[in-house]
Amino acid sequence: xxxxxxxxxxxxxxxxxxxxxxxxxxxxxxxxxxxxxxxxxxxxxxxxxxxxxxxxxxxxxxxxxxxxxxxxxxxxxxxxxxxxxxxxxxxxxxxxxxxxxxxxxxxxxxxxxxxxxxxxxxxxxxxxxxxxxxxxxxxxxxxxxxxxxxxxxxxxxxxxxxxxxxxxxxxxxxxxxxxxxxxxxxxxxxxxxxxxxxxxxxxxxxxxxxxxxxxxxxxxxxxxxxxxxxxxxxxxxxxxxxxxxxxxxxxxxxxxxxxxxxxxxxxxxxxxxxxxxxxxxxxxxxxxxxxxxxxxxxxxxxxxxxxxxxxxxxxxxxxxxxxxxxxxxxxxxxxxxxxxxxxxxxxxx
Amino acid sequence: xxxxxxxxxxxxxxxxxxxxxxxxxxxxxxxxxxxxxxxxxxxxxxxxxxxxxxxxxxxxxxxxxxxxxxxxxxxxxxxxxxxxxxxxxx
Amino acid sequence: xxxxxxxxxxxxxxxxxxxxxxxxxxxxxxxxxxxxxxxxxxxxxxxxxxxxxxxxxxxxxxxxxxxxxxxxxxxxxxxxxxxxxxxxxxxxxxxxxxxxxxxxxxxxxxxxxxxxxxxxxxxxxxxxxxxxxxxxxxxxxxxxxxxxxxxxxxxxxxxxxxxxxxxxxxxxxxxxxxxxxxxxxxxxxxxxxxxxxxxxxxxxxxxxxxxxxxxxxxxxxxxxxxxxxxxxxxxxxxxxxxxxxxxxxxxxxxxxxxxxxxxxxxxxxxxxxxxxxxxxxxxxxxxxxxxxxxxxxxxxxxxxxxxxxxxxxxxxxxxxxxxxxxxxxxxxxxxxxxxxxxxxxxxxxxxxxxxxxxxxxxxx
Numbered sequence: 001x002x003x004x005x006x007x008x009x010x011x012x013x014x015x016x017x018x019x020x021x022x023x024x025x026x027x028x029x030x031x032x033x034x035x036x037x038x039x040x041x042x043x044x045x046x047x048x049x050x051x052x053x054x055x056x057x058x059x060x061x062x063x064x065x066x067x068x069x070x071x072x073x074x075x076x077x078x079x080x081x082x083x084x085x086x087x088x089x090x091x092x093x094x095x096x097x098x099x100x101x102x103x104x105x106x107x108x109x110x111x112x113x114x115x116x117x118x119x120x121x122x123x124x125x126x127x128x129x130x131x132x133x134x135x136x137x138x139x140x141x142x143x144x145x146x147x148x149x150x151x152x153x154x155x156x157x158x159x160x161x162x163x164x165x166x167x168x169x170x171x172x173x174x175x176x177x178x179x180x181x182x183x184x185x186x187x188x189x190x191x192x193x194x195x196x197x198x199x200x201x202x203x204x205x206x207x208x209x210x211x212x213x214x215x216x217x218x219x220x221x222x223x224x225x226x227x228x229x230x231x232x233x234x235x236x237x238x239x240x241x242x243x244x245x246x247x248x249x250x251x252x253x254x255x256x257x258x259x260x261x262x263x264x265x266x267x268x269x270x271x272x273x274x275x276x277x278x279x280x281x282x283x284x285x286x287x288x289x290x291x292x293x294x295x296x297x298x299x300x301x302x303x304x305x306x307x308x309x310x311x312x313x314x315x316x317x318x319x320x321x322x323x324x325x326x327x328x329x330x331x332x333x334x335x336x337x338x339x340x341x342x343x344x345x346x347x348x349x
Numbered sequence: 350x351x352x353x354x355x356x357x358x359x360x361x362x363x364x365x366x367x368x369x370x371x372x373x374x375x376x377x378x379x380x381x382x383x384x385x386x387x388x389x390x391x392x393x394x395x396x397x398x399x400x401x402x403x404x405x406x407x408x409x410x411x412x413x414x415x416x417x418x419x420x421x422x423x424x425x426x427x428x429x430x431x432x433x434x435x436x437x438x439x
Numbered sequence: 440x441x442x443x444x445x446x447x448x449x450x451x452x453x454x455x456x457x458x459x460x461x462x463x464x465x466x467x468x469x470x471x472x473x474x475x476x477x478x479x480x481x482x483x484x485x486x487x488x489x490x491x492x493x494x495x496x497x498x499x500x501x502x503x504x505x506x507x508x509x510x511x512x513x514x515x516x517x518x519x520x521x522x523x524x525x526x527x528x529x530x531x532x533x534x535x536x537x538x539x540x541x542x543x544x545x546x547x548x549x550x551x552x553x554x555x556x557x558x559x560x561x562x563x564x565x566x567x568x569x570x571x572x573x574x575x576x577x578x579x580x581x582x583x584x585x586x587x588x589x590x591x592x593x594x595x596x597x598x599x600x601x602x603x604x605x606x607x608x609x610x611x612x613x614x615x616x617x618x619x620x621x622x623x624x625x626x627x628x629x630x631x632x633x634x635x636x637x638x639x640x641x642x643x644x645x646x647x648x649x650x651x652x653x654x655x656x657x658x659x660x661x662x663x664x665x666x667x668x669x670x671x672x673x674x675x676x677x678x679x680x681x682x683x684x685x686x687x688x689x690x691x692x693x694x695x696x697x698x699x700x701x702x703x704x705x706x707x708x709x710x711x712x713x714x715x716x717x718x719x720x721x722x723x724x725x726x727x728x729x730x731x732x733x734x735x736x737x738x739x740x741x742x743x744x745x746x747x748x749x750x751x752x753x754x755x756x757x758x759x760x761x762x763x764x765x766x767x768x769x770x771x772x773x774x775x776x777x778x779x780x781x782x783x784x785x786x787x788x789x790x791x792x793x794x795x796x797x798x799x800x801x802x803x
Contacts, residue, residue: 203378265376330449333484335797355442375440400556401585410687
C-alpha cells in the first residue's frame with residue numbers, strides 16, 4: 001500500500017501558520033482546520049457525515065472498549081511520534097482482548113501557537129498507523145488552550161472492537177505450567193524517548209518500536225483461541241505486566257534472565273543510565289501466556305509476522321511463590337522482579 | 350557506587366574550552382568530557398561516569414584476567430570436568 | 440558489549456565460584472563498601488551461591504544513603520525557592536528529608552531537574568542567567584572529579600549563577616571508623632573499583648597494615664565481584680593482609696592524577712556527618728575558600744534546620760554492616776520502597792532496597 005509521506009504531502013494552506021484560540025471555538029477557523037488538516041487524512045464514510053456522533057452497525061456480541069491519553073515529550077522521537085503512539089496504543093489495548101479493533105475517536109488538546117506544520121506531520125502519522133491497523137477514525141474533537149496550559153499537544157484516543165466468540169483472555173486465567181512468550185526486544189521505545197530528551201547528550205540510534213499488534217494477535221488466535229492472557233507492556237515495562245498477571249491469577253512466574261531479548265544499542269543506553277530494561281516502556285511488543293502444548297506452534301506463528309520476528313519463550317508459570325515474579329540469573333540464583341516504584345530515573349550510583 | 354561502563358572513543362572535539370569525546374556504547378553514542386584522560390586515543394576504550402571519562406581501559410590487563418580464568422578452566426579440564434573456553438575480547 | 444559481556448560469562452563465573460568453594464575452609468566476614476557492588480551482588484544472586492561460610496556484609500557505600508538529613512532538608516529548602524533551578528542526579532529525588540522529598544518540591548511548583556552530569560547543570564546555568572542554578576553534588580570520590588570540573592569551569596567562564604551543594608564523602612576514613620569500632624566483625628574488604636580509579640590505592644596500604652585486613656580492589660561485573668571475593672578469601676586463609684588490585688584493566692596504583700589535582704584545587708577535606716552513623720572526622724570534601732562563590736551552603740543562608748529521623752529506621756547499623764535489613768522490624772511492613780522510612784530503602788543501592796527488590800521471598 002502506498003502512503004503519502006510528509007515530504008510528498010505538503011502542509012495544507014490555512015489562513016494562519018500556527019494554532020490560535022479561535023481554532024478551538026467552533027466557528028469558521030475551526031471548520032477550516034477540520035476541513036484542511038483532519039478530514040482529508042482520516043476520511044471515511046462515517047466521518048464525512050460530520051455529525052456530532054458516529055452511528056455504527058453492531059453485529060452483536062461482546063465489545064472491547066478502551067481509552068488512552070498521550071502526553072509524551074518529546075513529541076517526535078526516532079522511530080515515531082505522538083501520533084503513532086496515539087493510534088497504536090489504543091489499537092493494542094483493544095487487540096489484547098482478542099478483539100479486532102474497528103473504530104477510534106480522537107480528541108486533541110492543542111496549545112495556542114503550535115505550528116500547523118507540526119500538527120500536520122502528526123496527523124499524517126496517525127493516518128498511516130490507522131490504515132496499517134485497519135481502523136477508522138469515526139469521530140473527533142479539538143480544543144485549543146492558552147499558551148502554557150498544555151505542552152504542545154495532548155491526544156486522547158478511545159476505541160472499540162468486537163471480541164470473537166470463544167475467546168476469553170484475562171490476567172486471571174494463568175495456569176501452572178503455562179509458557180510465557182514475548183514478541184520481541186524490550187525497552188526500545190522508552191530508551192528512544194529517554195535518549196532523545198535534551199540534556200542526556202546522546203546521539204541516539206535507538207528507535208521506538210511503536211506498532212499496531214492486532215494482526216499479530218489474530219495470527220496467534222488462528223493457532224489457538226485458548227490464549228490465557230495477553231498484554232502490551234507499556235508504562236512500567238514487562239515487569240509490571242507480569243506482576244499484574246501473577247497477582248491476578250495468584251500464581252508464580254519464573255523467568256530465565258538469559259532468554260530475555262534486548263537490542264545491543266538499547267542495552268548500551270540502559271547500562272550507561274543505570275536503567276533496567278524490564279521496567280522500560282514498549283509500544284510494539286506483547287507478552288502472551290499460553291498452555292504449554294500450543295507454545296511452539298504459537299511461537300512459529302508469531303515469528304512469521306513482521307512484529308513477532310524475534311519472539312521467544314522467556315519463562316513459565318509456576319506453583320512456587322504465588323503472586324511473585326522471579327528471574328533466574330546466569331549464576332543459577334533466583335531473584336525477584338518487583339513492581340517498579342514510580343518513574344525510572346537515570347541512576348548515578 | 351559509581352556506575353561507569355566501558356565505551357569506545359569515536360571522536361574528539363572541543364566544547365566550551367573543554368576536551369570532549371563521543372563514546373560509543375554498543376551503538377548508543379554519548380558525549381563525555383575527556384579532560385581527565387589526556388592521553389586517550391580514538392579507538393581506545395574508556396569508562397565514563399556522570400559524563401566524565403575517568404580511565405583508559407588497559408586491554409593488556411583485560412587479557413591477563415582472561416588468562417587467569419582460562420587457567421581455572423584448564424585445571425578443571427584436567428580434572429575431567431567439561432568447560433568451554435570463553436570468548437576473548439579481541 | 441565489549442569489555443562488559445565477557446565479564447558476565449556465566450560459565451566462567453561458575454568456575455570462579457567453584458574455586459571459592461574449594462579454597463574456603465573457615466568462616467569469614469567480608470564487606471563491600473560500594474553500592475554498585477551491593478547492587479551487583481544481590482541482583483546476580485552472588486550471595487545466594489557463595490559457600491555458607493562466607494558472610495557478605497554490605498557497607499556504607501551508597502552516597503545517597505549516607506547524605507545527612509540536614510543536607511537533604513537544606514536541598515529541599517533551596518529547591519523550593521522561586522529563583523532557583525535545582526539540579527540533581529535522579530537517585531536523590533526520592534530520598535526522604537524530615538518532611539518531604541525533592542519530588543514533592545517539584546510537584547509543589549519547584550523547578551527541580553534531573554541531570555546526568557554536572558556539565559548539564561552548567562549548561563542550564565548559561566541558558567538561564569536570571570536564575571540561580573544549584574547542583575546537588577553528592578557522591579564518593581568517583582564523582583568528585585566531575586563536580587570539581589564544574590566549579591572550575593564556572594569560575595573560568597565567570598558564571599555568577601551556578602553553585603554546588605556539596606555532600607561528598609570519602610571511603611578510607613569510613614573504613615577506619617568501621618574497623619576501629621568495637622562491634623566490627625569484618626575481616627576482609629572489597630574496595631570500590633571506581634573510587635580507586637580516581638584515587639589509586641595508596642591510602643589503603645596503611646589501613647590494611649594497621650588493622651590486618653586484606654583489601655582487594657574489585658570491579659562490578661559478576662566475574663569481577665567473584666574474583667574479588669576469591670582473592671580476599673585466599674588472603675584470609677593464608678593470613679595475609681595486602682592491598683591487591685583485581686580490577687587492573689581500569690585501576691592503576693596512582694589513580695587518575697589530573698583528577699586528583701583538580702579535586703585538590705577545588706575541594707578541601709572536612710569533617711562530615713554520615714546519615715545513620717554520625718560524624719566521621721576528615722571524611723568528606725567541602726569547597727575551598729577561593730571558590731566560595733560556588734558554594735551553595737554559603738550562598739543560600741538557610742536558617743536552623745530541625746531534623747527528624749523516623750524512630751523505626753535502623754539504617755545506621757545496617758550501613759555499618761552490624762545488622763541485616765531483615766533484622767529491622769519495619770522492613771517490608773511500614774518501610775517499603777514505596778514508603779521508605781530511611782535512605783537505605785530509597786536508594787536503589789541501599790541494602791534495604793536491594794533486599795526488598797530482589798530477595799524478599801527467600802526469607803519468607
